[in-house]
Amino acid sequence: MTAAATHTLFDAILKKAIDTLGAAGAAVYLGDPDRPVLRLAATLGQRAADGAPWPVEMAWGKESAGGAAEPATEVENDRAVLTVPLLLGEDEVGAVIVSSGARVFGGVDTDDLALQFRALARALAPDPLTALRDELARRIPPPAREWLEAGIAAAARGERDTILTAFPAMGRRLGREPLGSRSALVPRDVDLDVPLRSWRVDDAGRVALLCGFAGNAETLARELYFTGDLRERCGALRGLAVLGRTPGAIDAVRDAVRSSAGELFEAALADNPYAGRFLPDDEFRHAVLKAAFVGVSIARVPGVEARADAELSRMLLSYVTEREVAGRSVPPDIWPVVALHPTRGLAGKLCGYLEHPATAHRAAAAQALGRIGDRRAHAFLNDRLAREDDPTVRRLLERALA
Amino acid sequence: MRIFEPHAHMFSRVTDDYEQMALAGIVGVLEPAFWLGQPRTSVGSFVDYFDAIIGWERFRAEQFGIRHYCTLSLNPKEANDDRVNDGVLALLPRYLEKDGVLGVGEIGFDDITPREERYLAAQLELARAHDLPALVHTPHRDKVRGVERTLAIMREVKFPPERVLIDHNTEQTVPLVIDSGCTMGFSIYPDTKMDEPRMVEILRQWGTDRMVINSAADWGKSDPLKIPKTVNLMRQKGMAEHEIEKVVWHNPVSFFAKSGRLDLRELDTPVSPSQLFEGNSILRGPRA
Numbered sequence: 001m002t003a004a005a006t007h008t009l010f011d012a013i014l015k016k017a018i019d020t021l022g023a024a025g026a027a028v029y030l031g032d033p034d035r036p037v038l039r040l041a042a043t044l045g046q047r048a049a050d051g052a053p054w055p056v057e058m059a060w061g062k063e064s065a066g067g068a069a070e071p072a073t074e075v076e077n078d079r080a081v082l083t084v085p086l087l088l089g090e091d092e093v094g095a096v097i098v099s100s101g102a103r104v105f106g107g108v109d110t111d112d113l114a115l116q117f118r119a120l121a122r123a124l125a126p127d128p129l130t131a132l133r134d135e136l137a138r139r140i141p142p143p144a145r146e147w148l149e150a151g152i153a154a155a156a157r158g159e160r161d162t163i164l165t166a167f168p169a170m171g172r173r174l175g176r177e178p179l180g181s182r183s184a185l186v187p188r189d190v191d192l193d194v195p196l197r198s199w200r201v202d203d204a205g206r207v208a209l210l211c212g213f214a215g216n217a218e219t220l221a222r223e224l225y226f227t228g229d230l231r232e233r234c235g236a237l238r239g240l241a242v243l244g245r246t247p248g249a250i251d252a253v254r255d256a257v258r259s260s261a262g263e264l265f266e267a268a269l270a271d272n273p274y275a276g277r278f279l280p281d282d283e284f285r286h287a288v289l290k291a292a293f294v295g296v297s298i299a300r301v302p303g304v305e306a307r308a309d310a311e312l313s314r315m316l317l318s319y320v321t322e323r324e325v326a327g328r329s330v331p332p333d334i335w336p337v338v339a340l341h342p343t344r345g346l347a348g349k350l351c352g353y354l355e356h357p358a359t360a361h362r363a364a365a366a367q368a369l370g371r372i373g374d375r376r377a378h379a380f381l382n383d384r385l386a387r388e389d390d391p392t393v394r395r396l397l398e399r400a401l402a
Numbered sequence: 403m404r405i406f407e408p409h410a411h412m413f414s415r416v417t418d419d420y421e422q423m424a425l426a427g428i429v430g431v432l433e434p435a436f437w438l439g440q441p442r443t444s445v446g447s448f449v450d451y452f453d454a455i456i457g458w459e460r461f462r463a464e465q466f467g468i469r470h471y472c473t474l475s476l477n478p479k480e481a482n483d484d485r486v487n488d489g490v491l492a493l494l495p496r497y498l499e500k501d502g503v504l505g506v507g508e509i510g511f512d513d514i515t516p517r518e519e520r521y522l523a524a525q526l527e528l529a530r531a532h533d534l535p536a537l538v539h540t541p542h543r544d545k546v547r548g549v550e551r552t553l554a555i556m557r558e559v560k561f562p563p564e565r566v567l568i569d570h571n572t573e574q575t576v577p578l579v580i581d582s583g584c585t586m587g588f589s590i591y592p593d594t595k596m597d598e599p600r601m602v603e604i605l606r607q608w609g610t611d612r613m614v615i616n617s618a619a620d621w622g623k624s625d626p627l628k629i630p631k632t633v634n635l636m637r638q639k640g641m642a643e644h645e646i647e648k649v650v651w652h653n654p655v656s657f658f659a660k661s662g663r664l665d666l667r668e669l670d671t672p673v674s675p676s677q678l679f680e681g682n683s684i685l686r687g688p689r690a
Contacts, residue, residue: 168499171501172501172663172665227496229453229456229457229500229501229502230457230460230461231501260458261461263461
């Protein structure tokens with residue numbers, strides 16, 4: 001992206017933030033890759049009534065204790081400053097800092113803003129091959145990196161055979177440990193992201209080869225799937241997540257979704273926009289149900305909300321009933337999805353889950369009740385809000401009541 | 403004591419076996435490719451079999467905390483079958499590059515026919531080309547002659563003996579193999595092959611250098627716990643702990659490490675049946 005385009009983007013984001021929150025000013029800060037500081041990237045409006053300038057650099061404690069970063073409000077002197085993280089995947093790449101002047105932000109819905117900021121983070125992200133190289137540079141020793149670079153160079157020359165030989169050897173050359181990244185890959189040509197959270201080091205290497213391939217990477221990935229062992233297949237599926245553009249390779253996804261090998265199923269469906277986009281409706285529904293069945297969070301299936309329908313709700317709730325009859329636990333991420341097409345009695349059931357000991361259940365139930373919008377639930381939502389300590393659940397309860 | 407089982411056909415075993423093996427201290431298993439009990443009629447069957455060994459079977463073993471490796475080959479019996487022999491040989495180059503394939507095997511003799519000789523030699527060449535050691539099956543009938551022919555062919559093609567494991571040895575074959583430089587495998591198997599008391603006697607007589615034991619557990623009446631049972635007897639008979647560990651861990655591990663594909667650090671790390679990282683709650687079935 002050009003510097004001019006970047007600045008236009010920043011201005012738009014800052015204006016949106018200021019307008020939404022009725023703020024005095026806002027600034028975008030981006031994380032420095034080498035030091036734990038945030039650097040000022042763009043500003044709009046005033047930081048404070050006294051006209052003090054925005055600091056050029058700020059200290060940055062990047063480590064959030066598990067889970068996605070939360071927007072944080074601090075009050076300094078008489079000023080309220082709201083910090084909303086810029087997230088790429090679950091990785092904080094920066095923050096937008098909004099200054100209220102004398103006003104205090106209270107009960108503000110920053111969720112929509114957070115989504116906008118995610119779009120900004122995606123726009124700023126490097127191309128997938130660069131991102132993968134960066135991730136791997138942190139994880140693999142120089143000889144392995146050299147071997148991979150030679151492979152990527154061969155891929156760039158269109159040498160299919162080199163890739164076919166390199167694929168089985170990737171695990172031995174690079175290792176198979178978890179990549180340990182919370183970030184996401186953003187393709188150049190479509191606005192979607194592919195979270196890296198479940199990727200292993202060899203997945204990253206295999207997808208790097210596919211990203212570097214001068215020919216049709218989707219077709220190659222499909223071929224590598226059908227001649228691959230389990231790890232190669234996962235790599236091919238993750239390659240399709242980033243590079244798949246036509247339904248041409250969907251039979252690979254179909255094959256993997258039928259598998260009982262958990263890791264293969266997960267690579268096909270979870271965090272995989274290719275599957276989310278190209279699996280036909282009926283197969284998609286069954287895949288989502290299977291995800292719930294094998295313990296993969298359905299929230300990780302891209303498109304699950306956009307493609308949810310009454311039939312999917314029926315199937316998922318039928319599964320819930322089966323679990324409850326057997327006295328077994330139910331995955332909470334089902335609630336917000338079935339709430340999009342609620343069945344009779346769902347609101348009542350969810351009111352019960354507002355009192356569940358697990359935070360995840362209470363949060364999911366609150367979010368789901370917000371979507372259903374049944375006013376009869378308000379009494380219970382208010383009742384829970386009065387006693388709820390968890391900030392995430394509180395926010396969702398407040399939203400459901402709004 | 404950690405145990406490496408260097409020869410078990412887990413394809414033909416149930417999950418109870420894995421559970422028992424894990425409890426008995428077996429942390430790694432090597433599954434050689436072999437025949438299925440009745441003839442395969444097409445190369446496609448071998449494709450599915452090889453895929454199952456490196457795919458489903460490896461996954462199944464890991465559910466019980468056991469690391470699974472394999473050797474792949476055209477087995478001696480089906481080397482005689484023209485419907486499949488050349489076809490399988492053509493498949494092997496692709497499969498011998500896969501992760502977890504630590505050797506070419508089982509190869510060798512079944513009835514000691516000319517075809518079997520040809521495919522034994524051809525697969526030693528494949529092993530050489532892919533830099534893998536060889537796991538050699540010795541026939542259950544006319545075993546001494548089979549061992550002699552095997553060693554002769556190995557020397558003819560100049561395949562290095564330290565990269566060969568001659569398996570299913572008995573008291574009669576040990577003298578032939580002991581000075582060859584090859585590793586010697588013994589299958590502790592009920593009713594046929596070797597048993598625990600004779601095995602301990604052989605070790606006492608010939609020492610523990612390059613000796614490995616296995617259960618060769620398969621479709622037949624066999625017992626995947628034969629190694630731990632032999633360990634018990636070795637202890638009872640007063641064998642030193644480090645000698646026992648040599649036979650059931652160091653020898654088999656170092657032999658298959660010659661493939662360059664056995665990550666010793668990985669072998670030292672327990673494999674967790676449920677995967678290890680964030681956002682991934684993999685289970686084989688519904689959570690209880």
